[in-house]
Every structure is written in structure tokens, then in C-alpha cells.
């Protein structure tokens with residue numbers, strides 16, 4: 001057992017099982033959990049009797065719904081920005097460790113995988129998607145930007161025009177389903193029965209269990225992938241080289257295709273809940289992440305995120321989404337045309 005009871009670790013066969021166990025908060029990662037995950041990684045890193053790790057949730061509702069942004073907000077409002085700075089530095093170090101971990105790490109993504117949850121799954125060697133997986137980077141809604149290295153992951157997907165697809169997912173806070181995850185390569189394996197997979201890993205071994213339980217997306221009656229169905233439109237619009245350009249392409253677009261029109265209207269509606277400053281900063285951040293290594297992307301996320309947290313929009317966004325839950329934030333400026341583009345671009349390496 002790990003020192004913190006919110007993270008439980010044990011060994012089954014030759015697999016270390018790391019369980020997130022804060023179900024009432026949908027496993028939102030607080031600082032204690034982040035430090036406990038570091039410890040769990042260290043525990044078996046050099047132990048030759050452990051061949052791989054599985055990270056999972058004790059709740060099928062959520063793998064992990066995000067970070068502890070409520071707590072970060074309170075610290076920021078009390079002018080204790082250093083607390084949030086340390087929190088994010090420790091979290092991003094964990095994400096980087098996962099990306100470079102010497103053993104296979106399989107994240108079983110049941111239910112919600114959002115924000116910080118993406119950071120402790122998508123950098124691993126095996127990203128196990130289930131029919132219930134719903135994954136998103138919803139930071140535009142809380143006046144922040146996609147972080148935990150996902151600006152890098154989303155701009156390096158195996159899909160055509162990954163940069164535009166990544167910018168689309170980041171700016172619209174798109175909720176990706178199992179089909180989206182598999183089609184983009186964000187998921188490596190689709191498994192319908194994660195409990196049977198784990199049981200089989202314990203008795204038959206990890207590699208054999210993966211082989212036996214991985215299925216093709218076509219074999220299930222999954223909701224189709226919106227990102228693939230509308231890939232051409234996403235590519236045309238979200239390949240704009242700034243938010244301003246993307247917004248112009250969105251506003252100029254019209255179509256007689258009723259399905260595409262519904263999709264575009266839904267996208268526009270999603271964007272009305274986003275912080276204009278976050279949208280502007282996100283496009284520049286992602287386009288830079290497409291060109292740099294993960295370390296530099298994480299450093300850029302930290303720089304932009306730290307600056308955003310020192311603006312009132314972050315506290316206001318977290319208030320509207322997670323505290324009062326009225327979903328009517330008052331962001332300033334309220335219009336992307338009034339955002340100081342150069343201020344955010346200048347923070348990037």
C-alpha cells in the first residue's frame with residue numbers, strides 16, 4: 001500500500017496495479033495524489049520482478065476528471081501563487097516521467113478522462129480505451145489552456161493533419177468518444193471488458209491478455225467518430241495559423257449539407273463558453289508544440305498557464321464551471337479581437 005490512501009498499489013502476477021481511489025471527486029488529482037503517484041512509479045521502477053504497470057480507477061464512472069483546480073484557485077486568490085506553481089511543476093514532472101518510463105504502462109480509461117487525467121494516461125505505452133471512455137481537454141472553459149503535455153500529444157496524432165485536429169480538440173474542448181480515440185491513435189487498444197483483461201493479465205501474463213482482449217472498433221456498435229466524419233472540414237478551418245484566422249474561417253463558412261451544418265453549429269456553441277484569451281493562447285501554444293519536443297511543450301504550457309492563473313479569468317472560469325456551476329462566466333476581454341496576441345506568443349520557447 002502506498003502512504004496515501006487515495007492511491008492504492010499492489011502487485012498481481014508480475015504487474016504493478018496502481019489504483020486511483022478518490023471516487024467522490026471523480027479522481028480529480030490533488031497534490032497528495034500526484035506525489036503518491038510519483039512514489040508508486042518509483043516503488044517498482046528498478047524491481048526486476050515487476051514487468052509493467054497498469055493504472056486504473058476504482059470507479060467505472062471516471063478514470064480521472066482533472067486536476068485540483070478548485071484548490072489552485074483558492075491559493076491564487078490568497079496571492080499564494082507559489083503553491084499552484086509547485087503543484088503544476090510536480091504534475092508535469094509526473095507526466096514527463098510517464099512518457100519516459102522504462103517499463104510498459106497501461107492506463108485503463110473507463111468513463112471520464114479529462115485534463116489531468118489525460119496527463120496520467122496518454123503518455124503511457126498502452127492507452128486502453130473502453131466503450132465508456134469520454135476524453136477531453138476542457139480548459140478553455142475555466143480560463144486556462146490544455147496542459148499536462150497534451151498540447152504535444154494532440155498535435156502528434158496518427159490522424160491526417162494532426163495539428164488542425166489537435167487545435168480543434170483543444171479549442172472546442174471536444175469530448176472524444178471511444179471511436180475518436182481509436183481512430184486518432186490516442187488509444188492503442190480497445191477493450192470491452194477491462195475486469196476480464198486484468199484477471200487474464202494476472203493469470204496468463206500481460207502480453208497474452210492484451211492480445212486476447214483487444215478488439216477492433218468495428219466489432220462493437222460504437223457511436224461514430226465525429227473527428228473522422230468531419231475531418232476535412234476540421235482540417236480546412238482549424239489549420240488557420242492563429243485563433244483570429246480560425247474564427248474568420250468559421251464565420252465565413254456555410255454549407256447546404258445538413259449534417260455538417262449541425263456539427264458546425266455545435267462547434268460554434270461549444271466555443272461560446274470559452275475564454276477568448278485562452279483561445280488565442282491555445283492556438284499559438286499548440287502550433288509551437290507541434291514543432292518542439294515534449295519537454296519544451298510542457299515548459300511552454302507551464303509558462304502560459306502560470307500567466308493565465310495570475311489573471312482574473314481563471315478564478316472566474318473555475319467559479320462558473322466547478323463552484324457555482326452557473327456556466328455563465330464573465331471573461332475579460334469578452335471578445336477575441338481585444339486580446340493582446342503578442343503578450344501570449346512572447347511566452348513561448
Ligand code: QUE
Nearest residue numbers: 025026028065066067069115138139141
Ligand atoms: C476544466 C477543468 C476541470 C473540470 C472542468 C473543466 C478540472 C477538474 C474538474 C472536476 C470535475 C469533477 C469533479 C472534480 C473536478 O472539472 O480540472 O472534483 O468532481 O478537476 O471545464 O480543468
